[in-house]
Amino acid sequence: MKFTLGVGACLVALAAASPTARGSKKSPLSLVIHNDGTNGTFSSTIASDKISMHVGQQYGTKLMYKGEDLVKNATGAYASYAGRYFDLNYTSAAIYSETQDMLDIGFTAKEGVVHFVLKTGLDGFYSYFVNKALGVQGEFRTLYRLDPGLFPNGRTYLKDEPLPLFSDILSGTNVQDETWQRPDGTYITKYDWSLFMRESDFYGVYGDKFGCWLINPGKDYYNGDQLKQELSLHRESQTNDTVLLNMLHGTHFQAAFSNVIPDGKVFGPWLVYLNDGSVKDAVKRNKAEEKAWPYEWFTDSLYQSRGSISGKLMLDTGKPAAGAAIFLGEPGRTIAQGTTFQYTTYADSKGNFKIEDVRTEQPWTIQAWSNGGEIGGVTTIFQAGNYTLTEGKNLDVGKLTWKTQGRTDIWQIGDYDRKSLGFAYGGAPYTHGLVDNCPANLTYTIGTNSAKDWCFGKSSKGTWSVVFDIESLPSGNSSAVLSLSIAGFSGSGTAIGGSGSALEIVLNGNALSNHATPIASDPSLYRSGTTAGEWHYYEFVVPRSWLVAGTNKLDLTTNKTATRWRGIMWDMVKMEWS
Numbered sequence: 001m002k003f004t005l006g007v008g009a010c011l012v013a014l015a016a017a018s019p020t021a022r023g024s025k026k027s028p029l030s031l032v033i034h035n036d037g038t039n040g041t042f043s044s045t046i047a048s049d050k051i052s053m054h055v056g057q058q059y060g061t062k063l064m065y066k067g068e069d070l071v072k073n074a075t076g077a078y079a080s081y082a083g084r085y086f087d088l089n090y091t092s093a094a095i096y097s098e099t100q101d102m103l104d105i106g107f108t109a110k111e112g113v114v115h116f117v118l119k120t121g122l123d124g125f126y127s128y129f130v131n132k133a134l135g136v137q138g139e140f141r142t143l144y145r146l147d148p149g150l151f152p153n154g155r156t157y158l159k160d161e162p163l164p165l166f167s168d169i170l171s172g173t174n175v176q177d178e179t180w181q182r183p184d185g186t187y188i189t190k191y192d193w194s195l196f197m198r199e200s201d202f203y204g205v206y207g208d209k210f211g212c213w214l215i216n217p218g219k220d221y222y223n224g225d226q227l228k229q230e231l232s233l234h235r236e237s238q239t240n241d242t243v244l245l246n247m248l249h250g251t252h253f254q255a256a257f258s259n260v261i262p263d264g265k266v267f268g269p270w271l272v273y274l275n276d277g278s279v280k281d282a283v284k285r286n287k288a289e290e291k292a293w294p295y296e297w298f299t300d301s302l303y304q305s306r307g308s309i310s311g312k313l314m315l316d317t318g319k320p321a322a323g324a325a326i327f328l329g330e331p332g333r334t335i336a337q338g339t340t341f342q343y344t345t346y347a348d349s350k351g352n353f354k355i356e357d358v359r360t361e362q363p364w365t366i367q368a369w370s371n372g373g374e375i376g377g378v379t380t381i382f383q384a385g386n387y388t389l390t391e392g393k394n395l396d397v398g399k400l401t402w403k404t405q406g407r408t409d410i411w412q413i414g415d416y417d418r419k420s421l422g423f424a425y426g427g428a429p430y431t432h433g434l435v436d437n438c439p440a441n442l443t444y445t446i447g448t449n450s451a452k453d454w455c456f457g458k459s460s461k462g463t464w465s466v467v468f469d470i471e472s473l474p475s476g477n478s479s480a481v482l483s484l485s486i487a488g489f490s491g492s493g494t495a496i497g498g499s500g501s502a503l504e505i506v507l508n509g510n511a512l513s514n515h516a517t518p519i520a521s522d523p524s525l526y527r528s529g530t531t532a533g534e535w536h537y538y539e540f541v542v543p544r545s546w547l548v549a550g551t552n553k554l555d556l557t558t559n560k561t562a563t564r565w566r567g568i569m570w571d572m573v574k575m576e577w578s
Contacts, residue, residue: 029103029118037091044093046105048118051125051274053077055107055116058087065123065274068150070210074241075145079114079129081137088114102297106130114142115269117297123275124212128268128298129248134261140249144272145241146212151205152242154233155279156195158429163205163233164188166240176526176565178237179432187432190234191528194253194430197222198344202286203232205242206277213282214244216270217293220359222248223338225327226346226371227418227532229253229524246270249338253488253527255520255534259338269298294357302361307389310354311397313347313368313382315375315404320351321382322374324402325418327367328355331385334367335534346371360389368402369418376415378404379483379537379574407481407576411446411468413454414572418535420487423570426456430528433565435459443467457525458503458558459567466554466573473549474577480542481576482512482554488524488533488569492560495519496538503568504557510546526565533569542575 028049035043042057054062060077063070071077079088088109097104101120106113111133117126127142134140153162169188172180179189195203197219204213214232222228230247248267251257271289275281294306309328313321327334328343340362347353347368358364365385370378382402389395420426425434438455440462446469458464482505484496495501497514505512515538524533554575558567 027100027103028120029098029101031093031095031103031105033093042090042092046116046118048103048122048125049120050123051118053116055090055093057089057091063146065210068210070146070150070212070274072147072149074147075143075239077142077144079140079142081111081134081140088112090114097299117269124271124273126269126271126295128266128270131261131265131267132263136258137249137261138251138256138258139247140261140267142246142248144212144214144244144246145236145239146205146244148235148240148242150207150210150242151212152207154193154203154205155282156193156203156232157199157201158195159193160279163235163242166235169235169237180237189432189528190231190237191252192430192432193232193234194229194528195232196226196531197224197228197230197247198226200232202282203244204273204282205233205244206279208277211275211277211279211282212244213273213275213285214246214270215273215282215286215289216246217286217290218269218295218357220341220343221265221267222342223250223259224254224336224342225329225334226325226344227335227535229529229532244272253522253524253529253533254335255522257336259336262339265340266300266303269295302359305360305391306357307360307391308354308356308394309358309364309366309387309389309397310352310394311366312399313351313353313402314399315378315402316406317404319374320349321347321368321378321402322349322351323347323371324351324353324368324375324382325371326353326355328358328364329367331365331367331383354394358389360391363388366397366400370416372415372417372419372421376417377409377412377574378402379416379485380405405576407578410470410480410575410577411466412572412574413444413446413466414451414570416485416572416574418485418487418571419532420456420530420569420571422451423454423456424452425530426570428456428530431530432528434528434530435525435565435567454570456530457567457569458556459525459565461558461560463555463557465556468552468554468575470547470549470552473544473547477544479544479578480547481578482507482540482542483572483574483576484538484540485571485573486519486536486538486568487531487571488522488529489519489536490523490525490533490566491519491521493518493521496536497540500559502558502560504555504559505540506555506557507542507546508548508552512540512542515540525567525569529569535571541578
């Protein structure tokens with residue numbers, strides 16, 4: 001069975017409407033169905049004046065651009081979830097929307113509809129996904145696996161260099177998941193191509209003749225907060241494919257979690273942009289897409305209904321919350337959010353903030369925390385909620401007062417920012433095994449050492465000691481508070497505090513008791529992370545009698561024999577008078 005669907009005059013609402021089949025032979029935009037799936041196999045071809053791609057039951061292959069197949073023997077374009085275990089299988093395709101110069105084609109699977117949007121003159125295609133039945137999900141992604149000969153290089157906002165050679169992977173020793181050691185001792189791992197999603201401009205793969213770029217200016221459909229990290233591209237270790245990865249809902253650098261993906265939720269649109277391999281041209285195209293977002297051509301009513309929210313965040317001390325990280329979403333754990341939509345920004349030096357182009361269909365909660373700098377000693381989190389936006393309007397929430405912990409500093413190592421920045425190797429480029437450079441034992445003297453003398457991570461067995469002087473103890477029954485902020489943890493998941501825990505804490509010979517909640521493990525430290533993983537914060541009350549006027553010592557000890565490259569990634573250690 002074979003029939004062709006082209007362009008007609010009818011415009012159908014995108015996400016909610018039933019598919020339609022209309023067309024005119026005059027347009028270069030088309031959907032050709034070769035087999036409609038009645039015998040269990042579906043196959044089709046989509047085409048514009050710039051590209052064409054064969055879309056089968058599972059994969060998009062034969063991606064033709066300027067007379068060459070960009071996929072060849074690679075896997076092609078597809079979507080998967082629940083890790084790599086389930087790929088979407090298409091049972092039908094139809095045109096959902098059409099104009100003279102645009103064709104929106106939806107490919108239906110039981111989990112939802114993957115859309116490819118073709119435009120005349122467009123080098124590439126837009127894509128988006130409308131959920132039907134993903135249900136509770138940890139990982140959902142689209143992938144574009146391309147011919148490695150045509151795409152030997154990768155580019156993110158963090159790096160621009162050749163991908164590792166497949167021959168090096170084959171000759172290397174596998175030391176953990178997707179990580180190989182070369183004979184010279186260096187490592188190959190796909191996690192070195194990770195990035196912070198909300199800091200990314202665009203990323204892609206390229207060669208001398210062609211480039212393929214993932215341009216995603218609207219990131220509200222990606223899960224997580226400012227610290228959300230994900231893979232971007234890599235060399236496929238089993239097939240040699242060059243992989244351009246779009247982690248729509250990902251978990252690669254977080255403790256285990258999942259979200260309910262609501263029926264009808266739209267991920268996207270994003271642009272898969274093709275060119276002659278020019279990074280400069282891709283930069284230019286990305287700027288144009290950022291300017292055009294939210295896209296006018298995507299006529300879904302919920303997508304188009306947007307407003308903005310602004311305010312001024314002040315500490316209860318009277319100082320502005322300068323540089324604070326601002327998150328707009330739902331209440332609760334920010335890095336694990338992904339059921340609806342998420343927005344992020346930072347306050348300016350006076351505490352002012354504004355987030356534009358926010359969807360209006362739900363009430364919003366604002367959360368804020370220190371991003372270091374002038375407020376790097378504030379350990380509380382601000383939260384205020386139930387803000388409703390109106391399309392085309394700005395909601396000014398006015399002055400918001402952030403209640404701080406209200407304690408007096410004794411000492412502090414590192415800024416409180418949920419990151420390892422400022423410490424030795426903290427914030428270094430993604431590098432596998434960098435924590436090997438951190439010592440097993442360390443002594444840090446307050447007033448003598450500085451943050452750069454404290455290493456970003458602790459993996460080996462041993463004790464890190466903080467030596468500090470107290471001139472005199474306060475009168476009365478004042479106690480102290482030890483605050484421990486951990487930027488990431490990879491390990492057994494046992495509690496922080498007393499004997500047998502992931503990190504034992506002893507002050508002047510007095511052991512602090514285990515924290516009640518076990519610490520959840522994330523993969524950041526052993527997946528090339530050097531800045532952050534999943535943040536954890538603990539406070540311990542220190543009786544006044546445990547401290548002395550004069551020299552005191554805090555010991556932070558790892559006694560367990562940990563798997564290599566597992567352990568603590570530090571953010572801040574702080575002691576205050578309550």
